[in-house]
Amino acid sequence: MLNFTYYNPTQLVFGKDTIKTIGNHVSSFGVKKVLFLYGKGSIFKNGVYDTAIASLKEHNIDFVEVSGVKPNPVLSKVHEAIKIVKDNNLEGIVAVGGGSVVDSAKAIAAGAFYDGDVWDFFEGKAQITKALPIFPILTISATGSEMNAGGVITNEAEGKKWGFGSLLLFPKVSILDPSVQATLPTIQTVNGAVDGLSHVFEAYFGGTSNTDMEDELSEGIIRTIIKHTRILIEDPSNYDSRSELAWSATLALNGINGVGRRGDWSSHGIEHGVSVFNDIAHGSGLAIVMPAWMKYVHSTWPEKFERFAEKIFGITEGTREEKGLKAIESLRAFYKEIGAPITLKEVGVEKKDLDFIADTVAKQGVLGSLKTLEREDVYKILEIAFE
Amino acid sequence: MLNFTYYNPTQLVFGKDTIKTIGNHVSSFGVKKVLFLYGKGSIFKNGVYDTAIASLKEHNIDFVEVSGVKPNPVLSKVHEAIKIVKDNNLEGIVAVGGGSVVDSAKAIAAGAFYDGDVWDFFEGKAQITKALPIFPILTISATGSEMNAGGVITNEAEGKKWGFGSLLLFPKVSILDPSVQATLPTIQTVNGAVDGLSHVFEAYFGGTSNTDMEDELSEGIIRTIIKHTRILIEDPSNYDSRSELAWSATLALNGINGVGRRGDWSSHGIEHGVSVFNDIAHGSGLAIVMPAWMKYVHSTWPEKFERFAEKIFGITEGTREEKGLKAIESLRAFYKEIGAPITLKEVGVEKKDLDFIADTVAKQGVLGSLKTLEREDVYKILEIAFE
Structure with missing residues (x-):
C-alpha cells in the first residue's frame, strides 16, 4: 500500500x-x-x-x-x-x-x-x-x-x-x-451512475500497486451502482435505490476509494477533449471513452482485469486475457442496457473529428498512470471508441 | 437507508x-x-x-x-x-x-x-x-x-x-x-483484528434497516481483516498486510461503515462488564462475547446472518438458519485459529462470576438495537460465552 x-x-x-x-x-x-x-x-x-x-x-x-x-x-x-x-x-x-x-x-x-x-x-x-x-x-x-x-x-x-x-x-x-432525484430524467440518472463508476475505475485500475481493502471498497461501490441503477430505470422514485446510488457516487470520489494506490485519470482527460468538442454530458462521454481505454490498456495489468471480471460480472471461464475482455464487453453491454451511448459515432462525432479531439486532449500533456498515453495513444483509443 | x-x-x-x-x-x-x-x-x-x-x-x-x-x-x-x-x-x-x-x-x-x-x-x-x-x-x-x-x-x-x-x-x-506494528506480540495483533471485526459487526448486525453499500463496505473490511490477520500470524513484519489490517481497522470505526443504519453495540456493553471484572484485553473479551451474542440473537434477523454466511465464509449449503449458525461457528473457529480466547472459562472467569458481570453490564441500562437486552438476556449470553 x-x-x-x-x-x-x-x-x-x-x-x-x-x-x-x-x-x-x-x-x-x-x-x-x-x-x-x-x-x-x-x-x-x-x-x-x-x-x-x-x-x-x-x-x-x-x-x-x-x-x-x-x-x-x-x-x-x-x-x-x-x-x-x-x-x-x-x-x-x-x-x-x-x-x-x-x-x-x-x-x-x-x-x-x-x-x-x-x-x-x-x-x-x-x-x-x-x-x-x-x-x-x-x-x-x-x-x-x-x-x-x-x-x-x-x-x-x-x-x-x-x-x-x-x-x-x-x-x-x-x-x-x-x-429530490426521483424526478430526474432517466438519462441524467444514467450519466450520474456512469460518472460514479468511472471515478471508481480510475482508482481501481490506476496502477500496479494494489490494496485489498481499496479493491474491496471499489468493488462494493461498483456492484451497488450497477444494481441500483437497474432498479431506478424501472422505478425512478425508489427511495432506497436513490439513496444507494447517491451514497455510492459520493464514496466514489470523496477520497476514501482512492487511497494507498495511484489513480490513472486518463479516461477523464480524454473525455474532457470529447465534451469540449461536442458538449455531451460528462457521463455519456465516459461511457464511450472508458471501455475503449480499458481495451487499449488491459494487457498492461491482466491480473486486475481478471479480478474485475470475477468480482463484478462473475466471469470465471476462459484465460486471464479472455476474462478481462469479456468483462470490458459486459461493462459496455451494461452501459447500452441502461441507455448510455457507447460509441462516439452515435453522439455525432465523425471520424475526421478524432484528430481535433486528440489535439485538444494533448493540451493537457501526457496522461495516465497504468499506461502513459501520448497523443498517438489517445488517437488510437478514440478510434476504438468511435464505433 | x-x-x-x-x-x-x-x-x-x-x-x-x-x-x-x-x-x-x-x-x-x-x-x-x-x-x-x-x-x-x-x-x-x-x-x-x-x-x-x-x-x-x-x-x-x-x-x-x-x-x-x-x-x-x-x-x-x-x-x-x-x-x-x-x-x-x-x-x-x-x-x-x-x-x-x-x-x-x-x-x-x-x-x-x-x-x-x-x-x-x-x-x-x-x-x-x-x-x-x-x-x-x-x-x-x-x-x-x-x-x-x-x-x-x-x-x-x-x-x-x-x-x-x-x-x-x-x-x-x-x-x-x-x-512499527511489525514487532507487536502476536496476541496484540490478534486482539486488534478482533476489535476491528467487532466494530464492523456492531454496525452490520445493528438493526433490520439495511443498506447495500454499507453491507458491501462491511464485508470488504471483514474479508480484508481475516485474510491479512492470517498472513501476519505467519509473517508479522509483512508491511502490506500490516497496512491492510491497519487501514481496515481505521475504516471499521471512522464512521464510514456505520451510516444509514443503526448500530447494535450490546456486545461492547457486555464486554465492558467482562473486562471490568478481570481486566482482559478488549479484543479478547469481544472474541468471547460477540459470537455468543450472535447465537443469542441470530434468529431475529436470519436473512442477515445467511448473507454473512455466504459473503464471508462462502457457506451455501443448508437452510437459512443452518447457514447462520455455521457462520457463527466459522467465526469462532477463526478466532480459535488465530489464538483468541473463545470462552469466558479459558480467561479465568468462573460460573459464579456471571452474576457479578451481568450486574456490572446492567449498570449501563438496556442494551442493543437488533434485540433489546435486559439483565436476564445478558446473563444468558454470558452463559453461552462461558464454555
Missing part, C-alpha cells in the same frame, strides 16, 4: 427532508449573505428552490441569485458570478444542483479573493490561498463534488476543460436528499 | 516514515507545548519514542511526559494527566500508543477545560464545550480511536467501563505508520 494522507472535513447531511436545514448550517458558520447559485429551472419543479429559500429567509440570510450554470460549466459564468460576489460582498455560496453547479461554486469561491483571472489557478500560475465557504444542496448524484476539493471548468475561449483543486475548497456542509 | 450525517475532520497521515512529521503537524496548529502521553516501554523498543521526540524538538515544541497508560485505561491516570496539563498550561496532546492512549488523550483533552470531574462527561452530567487538540501516533491498530470522536475509560472506583464522545474530540492529525 502506498503512503497516503486522508483528509475530508466536509459535513455530509444525507437523507429525506434535510434541505430545510440549509439556513441553520449556513448560519452556524456566521455567514449572513450568500450567492445562491443554480442551473436551470428543475429546482423550481422539484421544490428544492422553495425549501432552500424559505430556510435561508427563516435564518435571516440575504442572498443574490445567479442561475444558468450549464452541465459542462463554463468560465464565463464563473467570471460573471465572481463579479457579483465581489460587488455585493457576499460571504458564502449556496450551490444548488449537480456537479456543474458545485464545481462552479468552487471556482467562484476561490476567485472571490483573487484579483487576477481565476483561470490562473487552473494553469498553475497562482495558488488558492483563501476561499468562500461553500454549502451545496445536491440534486444529481454523479461527480462527488459535494464531498471533495476539486472541480472541472471549461474555458470556452481557449477550448480547455480542465481541473483544479485546493484543500480550501471542501464544502463546509453538503446536503444530499436523494428523494 | 436511514438519514445520517457524516463528518470526520481528522487528517490521517498513513504510511512508512511518517512519524517524523509529528512536529510539523503539531506546529501547524500553533501548538508549542504538549503533553506527551504513552503507555509502557514498547515505544522505546520500536524507535517511535526517539523519532517523535526528535521531531518535536526540531520544531521547538516543549513537552511534558506522562506514561503508564494501561490497556484498559483508567480514570485515575486521566485525572493525573489533567492536573499536569493544567499545571503546565499545555496546549495539545501527542498520544503515542494504541486505543487506550488515544482514548485517555480524549478524556484529558476534554478535562483540561473543565473545573469539575471529567467523569461528569461520561455520566451525562456535563457537556464537553472545549478540548485540547490531539495528535495521535498510533502503534496498535484496533479501536479506530485515531479517527473518531469517542473513547472508553474505566472508572476503577465505581466499577464502570463507559464510553464518551464529542465532535470536539476528533484528533486533528493522526499518524499511522504500520511498519
Whole structure:
C-alpha cells in the first residue's frame, strides 16, 4: 500500500427532508449573505428552490441569485458570478444542483479573493490561498463534488476543460436528499451512475500497486451502482435505490476509494477533449471513452482485469486475457442496457473529428498512470471508441 | 437507508516514515507545548519514542511526559494527566500508543477545560464545550480511536467501563505508520483484528434497516481483516498486510461503515462488564462475547446472518438458519485459529462470576438495537460465552 494522507472535513447531511436545514448550517458558520447559485429551472419543479429559500429567509440570510450554470460549466459564468460576489460582498455560496453547479461554486469561491483571472489557478500560475465557504444542496448524484476539493471548468475561449483543486475548497456542509432525484430524467440518472463508476475505475485500475481493502471498497461501490441503477430505470422514485446510488457516487470520489494506490485519470482527460468538442454530458462521454481505454490498456495489468471480471460480472471461464475482455464487453453491454451511448459515432462525432479531439486532449500533456498515453495513444483509443 | 450525517475532520497521515512529521503537524496548529502521553516501554523498543521526540524538538515544541497508560485505561491516570496539563498550561496532546492512549488523550483533552470531574462527561452530567487538540501516533491498530470522536475509560472506583464522545474530540492529525506494528506480540495483533471485526459487526448486525453499500463496505473490511490477520500470524513484519489490517481497522470505526443504519453495540456493553471484572484485553473479551451474542440473537434477523454466511465464509449449503449458525461457528473457529480466547472459562472467569458481570453490564441500562437486552438476556449470553 502506498503512503497516503486522508483528509475530508466536509459535513455530509444525507437523507429525506434535510434541505430545510440549509439556513441553520449556513448560519452556524456566521455567514449572513450568500450567492445562491443554480442551473436551470428543475429546482423550481422539484421544490428544492422553495425549501432552500424559505430556510435561508427563516435564518435571516440575504442572498443574490445567479442561475444558468450549464452541465459542462463554463468560465464565463464563473467570471460573471465572481463579479457579483465581489460587488455585493457576499460571504458564502449556496450551490444548488449537480456537479456543474458545485464545481462552479468552487471556482467562484476561490476567485472571490483573487484579483487576477481565476483561470490562473487552473494553469498553475497562482495558488488558492483563501476561499468562500461553500454549502451545496445536491440534486444529481454523479461527480462527488459535494464531498471533495476539486472541480472541472471549461474555458470556452481557449477550448480547455480542465481541473483544479485546493484543500480550501471542501464544502463546509453538503446536503444530499436523494428523494429530490426521483424526478430526474432517466438519462441524467444514467450519466450520474456512469460518472460514479468511472471515478471508481480510475482508482481501481490506476496502477500496479494494489490494496485489498481499496479493491474491496471499489468493488462494493461498483456492484451497488450497477444494481441500483437497474432498479431506478424501472422505478425512478425508489427511495432506497436513490439513496444507494447517491451514497455510492459520493464514496466514489470523496477520497476514501482512492487511497494507498495511484489513480490513472486518463479516461477523464480524454473525455474532457470529447465534451469540449461536442458538449455531451460528462457521463455519456465516459461511457464511450472508458471501455475503449480499458481495451487499449488491459494487457498492461491482466491480473486486475481478471479480478474485475470475477468480482463484478462473475466471469470465471476462459484465460486471464479472455476474462478481462469479456468483462470490458459486459461493462459496455451494461452501459447500452441502461441507455448510455457507447460509441462516439452515435453522439455525432465523425471520424475526421478524432484528430481535433486528440489535439485538444494533448493540451493537457501526457496522461495516465497504468499506461502513459501520448497523443498517438489517445488517437488510437478514440478510434476504438468511435464505433 | 436511514438519514445520517457524516463528518470526520481528522487528517490521517498513513504510511512508512511518517512519524517524523509529528512536529510539523503539531506546529501547524500553533501548538508549542504538549503533553506527551504513552503507555509502557514498547515505544522505546520500536524507535517511535526517539523519532517523535526528535521531531518535536526540531520544531521547538516543549513537552511534558506522562506514561503508564494501561490497556484498559483508567480514570485515575486521566485525572493525573489533567492536573499536569493544567499545571503546565499545555496546549495539545501527542498520544503515542494504541486505543487506550488515544482514548485517555480524549478524556484529558476534554478535562483540561473543565473545573469539575471529567467523569461528569461520561455520566451525562456535563457537556464537553472545549478540548485540547490531539495528535495521535498510533502503534496498535484496533479501536479506530485515531479517527473518531469517542473513547472508553474505566472508572476503577465505581466499577464502570463507559464510553464518551464529542465532535470536539476528533484528533486533528493522526499518524499511522504500520511498519512499527511489525514487532507487536502476536496476541496484540490478534486482539486488534478482533476489535476491528467487532466494530464492523456492531454496525452490520445493528438493526433490520439495511443498506447495500454499507453491507458491501462491511464485508470488504471483514474479508480484508481475516485474510491479512492470517498472513501476519505467519509473517508479522509483512508491511502490506500490516497496512491492510491497519487501514481496515481505521475504516471499521471512522464512521464510514456505520451510516444509514443503526448500530447494535450490546456486545461492547457486555464486554465492558467482562473486562471490568478481570481486566482482559478488549479484543479478547469481544472474541468471547460477540459470537455468543450472535447465537443469542441470530434468529431475529436470519436473512442477515445467511448473507454473512455466504459473503464471508462462502457457506451455501443448508437452510437459512443452518447457514447462520455455521457462520457463527466459522467465526469462532477463526478466532480459535488465530489464538483468541473463545470462552469466558479459558480467561479465568468462573460460573459464579456471571452474576457479578451481568450486574456490572446492567449498570449501563438496556442494551442493543437488533434485540433489546435486559439483565436476564445478558446473563444468558454470558452463559453461552462461558464454555
